[in-house]
Amino acid sequence: MSANILLSKPGKTANGTVNLTGSKSECNRALVIEALSNGKVKVQNVSDAADAVTLSKVLSYKLQVAGDTEEPTTHNTQLTTVNIGPAGTAMRFLTAYYTLQPEEVILTGSARMKQRPIGILVDALRELGAEIDYVENEGFPPIHIKGNLEQKTNSVSIKGSISSQYITALLLIAAKLPQGLDLHIDGDLTSRPYVEMTLAMLEQAGIKHNWEGNVISIAHQEFKETALPVEPDWSAASYWFSIAALADEAELFLTGLTAYSLQGDSVITEIMANFGITSQFKDGGVLLKKEAKPISKKLFDLKKCPDLAQTVIVVCAALGHEATFTGLETLKIKETDRVAALQNELAKMGVKLIEDNETYTLDCGGKFIPERMFIKTYDDHRMAMAFAPLALLIPELEIEDAQVVEKSYPAFWTDLEKVGFKVEAP
Ligand SMILES: O=C(O)C1=C[C@@H](OP(=O)(O)O)[C@@H](O)[C@H](O)C1
Numbered sequence: 014m015s016a017n018i019l020l021s022k023p024g025k026t027a028n029g030t031v032n033l034t035g036s037k038s039e040c041n042r043a044l045v046i047e048a049l050s051n052g053k054v055k056v057q058n059v060s061d062a063a064d065a066v067t068l069s070k071v072l073s074y075k076l077q078v079a080g081d082t083e084e085p086t087t088h089n090t091q092l093t094t095v096n097i098g099p100a101g102t103a104m105r106f107l108t109a110y111y112t113l114q115p116e117e118v119i120l121t122g123s124a125r126m127k128q129r130p131i132g133i134l135v136d137a138l139r140e141l142g143a144e145i146d147y148v149e150n151e152g153f154p155p156i157h158i159k160g161n162l163e164q165k166t167n168s169v170s171i172k173g174s175i176s177s178q179y180i181t182a183l184l185l186i187a188a189k190l191p192q193g194l195d196l197h198i199d200g201d202l203t204s205r206p207y208v209e210m211t212l213a214m215l216e217q218a219g220i221k222h223n224w225e226g227n228v229i230s231i232a233h234q235e236f237k238e239t240a241l242p243v244e245p246d247w248s249a250a251s252y253w254f255s256i257a258a259l260a261d262e263a264e265l266f267l268t269g270l271t272a273y274s275l276q277g278d279s280v281i282t283e284i285m286a287n288f289g290i291t292s293q294f295k296d297g298g299v300l301l302k303k304e305a306k307p308i309s310k311k312l313f314d315l316k317k318c319p320d321l322a323q324t325v326i327v328v329c330a331a332l333g334h335e336a337t338f339t340g341l342e343t344l345k346i347k348e349t350d351r352v353a354a355l356q357n358e359l360a361k362m363g364v365k366l367i368e369d370n371e372t373y374t375l376d377c378g379g380k381f382i383p384e385r386m387f388i389k390t391y392d393d394h395r396m397a398m399a400f401a402p403l404a405l406l407i408p409e410l411e412i413e414d415a416q417v418v419e420k421s422y423p424a425f426w427t428d429l430e431k432v433g434f435k436v437e438a439p
C-alpha cells in the first residue's frame with residue numbers, strides 16, 4: 014500500500030539543479046547484454062529505476078523477485094518463478110533471454126502485466142525453435158519457457174506496430190543464436206528510436222548489424238570486452254521541461270545530459286522549444302530557461318516518443334493550447350490505458366481529449382483551474398509525474414499512490430522538494 018501526497022508550490026518560479034537517475038531503457042538493454050556476454054560487458058551507472066533494479070536482481074542472482082502480488086516464492090532446481098512486477102521491458106527482454114538459458118522458468122508479472130500482450134514475441138520465438146506455453150491466458154503472461162532453444166530457422170517476421178520491445182528482445186539475443194537472425198519487420202514500426210538504441214548499444218558491445226529496408230540482420234558473433242555506460246533518463250527529464258513551461262520564471266540545470274543521446278525522448282528539447290523553453294548544453298548538463306513566446310505548433314506526432322505523450326498533453330492542457338496529437342496508438346497497452354487515464358484526469362479541469370480516428374485533439378473551451386485537484390495515477394508512474402507540474406497552477410494537488418514513480422524515477426518527489434515544491438501528507 015502506498016500513500017497519497019499533497020503537492021504545492023509557493024511562488025511560480027522553478028530554479029535549481031537536478032541529478033537524474035540512469036535511463037531505464039538503456040539500463041535494461043545493458044543488463045541483458047552484460048548477462049549474455051558472460052562477463053565481457055560491464056554496465057556503468059546502473060539506474061535506480063525499480064524496473065532496472067528488478068531486472069538486475071533477476072539477471073545477477075537468477076532469483077525470484079517479489080512482484081506486487083506478493084505470492085510465495087516457488088523455487089526448485091527444475092522450475093523457477095520469476096516475477097518482474099510492472100516492468101514491461103524486463104518482461105519482454107527476459108522472454109527472449111530465457112529461451113537461451115539451460116533452465117526452465119515461469120515468467121510472470123503484476124496484474125496489469127498479465128493484460129499486456131506478449132503473443133507477437135512468443136510466436137516469433139516459437140518460429141525460431143523456442144518452447145513457450147501460456148500458463149493462464151493465450152497471448153499474455155505468465156508464460157512457461159523451457160530454455161535451451163534449438164534453432165530451426167534464422168528468418169522470422171514480426172509485426173512492428175504494437176510494441177518495439179518485441180523487436181528489441183529478439184535483437185538482444187540474435188548474436189547468441191547459432192544461425193544469427195534475419196528479422197523482417199511487418200508493417201509500420203512504432204517507437205523506432207528504441208530499436209535504434211538497441212542496435213547502437215549492441216554495436217558498442219561489438220555486435221554488428223545490417224538494416225536494409227524492413228530487415229534487420231545480425232550474424233552469430235561474440236561480444237567484446239567493454240563498458241556500457243547508461244546516460245541519465247530523458248523521459249524523466251521531460252517533467253522538468255513541463256515545470257519550466259508552466260512556471261512564470263525558470264532556470265533548471267539537469268546534470269549529465271548531453272546534446273547527443275541514444276534516447277529518442279531527448280526530442281523533448283525540440284518539442285518544448287515550442288513552449289519557450291531553451292536548452293543550453295554546457296558544464297556537463299543542460300540548462301533550461303523560460304522565454305515568453307506565443308505557442309504556434311498545433312500538431313504533435315508522438316509515435317517515436319510515446320513516453321512523452323502524457324508530459325506534452327498535460328502541458329498543452331494546462332496552457333489551454335488546443336493541439337492535436339498523433340502516434341498515440343500504443344498508449345492503451347502501457348502501464349494503464351493512458352488515453353483513458355488522461356481523459357479522466359484532464360476532465361477534472363474541464364479539458365477534453367477527443368479521439369477521432371487515431372487523432373486526438375484537446376478541447377480547452379471549458380478549462381478552469383480548481384483550488385484543489387485529486388489525480389488518480391492508475392499504477393502509472395507517468396500519470397503521477399506528468400500531472401505533478403500542475404502544482405505550479407493549482408494551489409493543492411493531491412496525487413494518488415505517490416510511490417508509483419519508483420518504476421522509473423524514485424527520487425522524483427525529493428527532487429521536487431529541492432527546487433521548492435512542498436510534498437506533504439494530504
Ligand atoms: O524499449 C524500451 O525501452 C521502451 C520502448 C517503448 O515501448 P513500446 O515499444 O512498447 O512503445 C517505451 O514506451 C517504453 O517505456 C520503453
Ligand SMILES: C=C(OP(=O)(O)O)C(=O)O
Binds near residue numbers: 100102347
Ligand atoms: C511504457 C513504459 O514502460 P514499460 O513498457 O517498460 O513497462 C514506460 O515507462 O512508460
